[in-house]
Amino acid sequence: MKYNFGAGPCILPQEVFKQASEAVLNFNGTGLSILEISHRAPEFEAVMDESVHLVKELLNVPSGYSVLFLQGGASLQFSMVPANLLAEGQTAAYLDTGAWASKAMKEAKLFGNVQVVASSKESNYTYIPKDYEIPADAAYFHCTSNNTIFGTELFSFPKTPVPMVSDMSSDIFSREINVEDFGLIYAGAQKNLGPAGVVLVLVKDELLGKSGRKLPSMLDYKIHADNKSLYNTPPVFSIYTAMLNLRWLKAKGGVGQMEKENTAKAAALYEEIDRNPIFKGTCQPEDRSRMNVCFVTENPEHEKPFLKLAEERGMIGIKGHRSVGGFRASIYNALPITSVYSLVEVMQEFAQKNA
């Protein structure tokens, strides 16, 4: 038995793997592989339509938004957002909550001015800053809803006088959100949406074409929106598998149900971290992520032996990111609560042996 706590690409539901595997041999009974289907074929158009529809349904997307499936990952969005929304000479406001936010800011600086409204860098990003003002003349406000590396989550989004843009790569579909509060949401697929190779973008149509820049076609949201994400050959298999995963999510009861389960999973793990004398959490409790649970050993000498024991017990991907150290258990939608219990057991076993 393996328990995949990897941060991404990460676990997806077993039945999604099974269906995706079948489609590589025989897609929808066509006798053809999903890998050899033309992206202009009606069969693939149906996949794209259903994918868009499921996103809209699961996230309650109001009208006036385009749902795009693009390439280049969240990292290309770091540039596409300012390229499309930040006009020459304008300022964008960024909340600096971790490595990904910082990378997003770095790319934005190529297109205009970046104002950091608040940062928790001084504490190695162990909390989410809460008192800050967003300038009313900013082109947009950018935040990272979940900080995959540092294990913090934005439980409440600020009221903003300007369009809010959020990198939701590691928590999209894990919790309920009000899409109408956002001008643009993007998310690399490889956590709760699907396999690597596709990035989801929800963008308010009225923001398109605002920067006035002449952009390379592939960086222009308007072109992708006008072409329903088929301006060029899309990542067919990644989109198809994302669709299968969204179907699974819907059958499970949707995002609200997921949020309940994720909250319970996270609670079980943080409870053990707090209770167990060997371990401690790295983040301010009120900002603890329900997706990426970061913790360290009180005694640095316990780190290696615990990692070894956990690996012997089938735990995968729990080594913390080098900028935090210790451990990170990513407990995305597809990770069953029983896997969390198994990790808790290993923590207890370790504590007993090292009491």
Added chain:
Amino acid sequence: MKYNFGAGPCILPQEVFKQASEAVLNFNGTGLSILEISHRAPEFEAVMDESVHLVKELLNVPSGYSVLFLQGGASLQFSMVPANLLAEGQTAAYLDTGAWASKAMKEAKLFGNVQVVASSKESNYTYIPKDYEIPADAAYFHCTSNNTIFGTELFSFPKTPVPMVSDMSSDIFSREINVEDFGLIYAGAQKNLGPAGVVLVLVKDELLGKSGRKLPSMLDYKIHADNKSLYNTPPVFSIYTAMLNLRWLKAKGGVGQMEKENTAKAAALYEEIDRNPIFKGTCQPEDRSRMNVCFVTENPEHEKPFLKLAEERGMIGIKGHRSVGGFRASIYNALPITSVYSLVEVMQEFAQKNA
């Protein structure tokens, strides 16, 4: 029985589908899906290394070139090439042989001047221009080695006084090339390399950083080269499947053997087109592509009934592109010569019925 003559995404070898399908359930005996493997895991590093190695081996890539697997398709390369190689105020020389070449030119114009050295547009791209001069002060010369839509192929590349850049999306790995003649080669994977979602770039390292532009990180070849295509999360499954396909290609005897088979396949089909009174080719014979065979019916009234018959006989994807009309049979590496024979039979059957 189905015969997939689609232009791309297109047929890949059946054993590649089988192996890819297995890896979605259980990758390399790890008990994990290829879709849930971290791109930083040693198991995926091995995939990336082998992929790069196979490209180098199969194409005889000399030292001094980087082999990159990126996202965004060939269409993003239309912009990345000038962004990286064309400095402000410089001119790039383009050979206009079809729709893709034109799109590449359009994107380049955002970064500098474009000089069209020759074009066959006036004849709807039925041939490859051969008499032209490449200005010695151009930043680079760009050509499309195979015109997927119009069915022409560059059988010989010009001697150029400046670095040659080639879009080889639809013929890479189908024929032998001298990589050292090129400064940069790019190819969307979804013909002879693998599934959609990844683009291959071979670039001479000495060209990197030449434009002097500060680029978005994701558009900067240097950043991708320095990070061995792992600057951000790569399209894991597409790269893995491309690796499987390159293994197959090597086992089949490599690119030279493929070229022989492709030449034989194309000859069989063009021979029938010429011989059969119902059909005629659309391109100048000496420039006829060995990958995309374009033909029309002499009598326009025969077009629909032939399409119908071919579809009844299991032929898929043979409708021509709207800018050419008629038929296009794409006969990529993985398409067996027996499928070509089957198409020839349908053409003969149709001719008999309509004699």
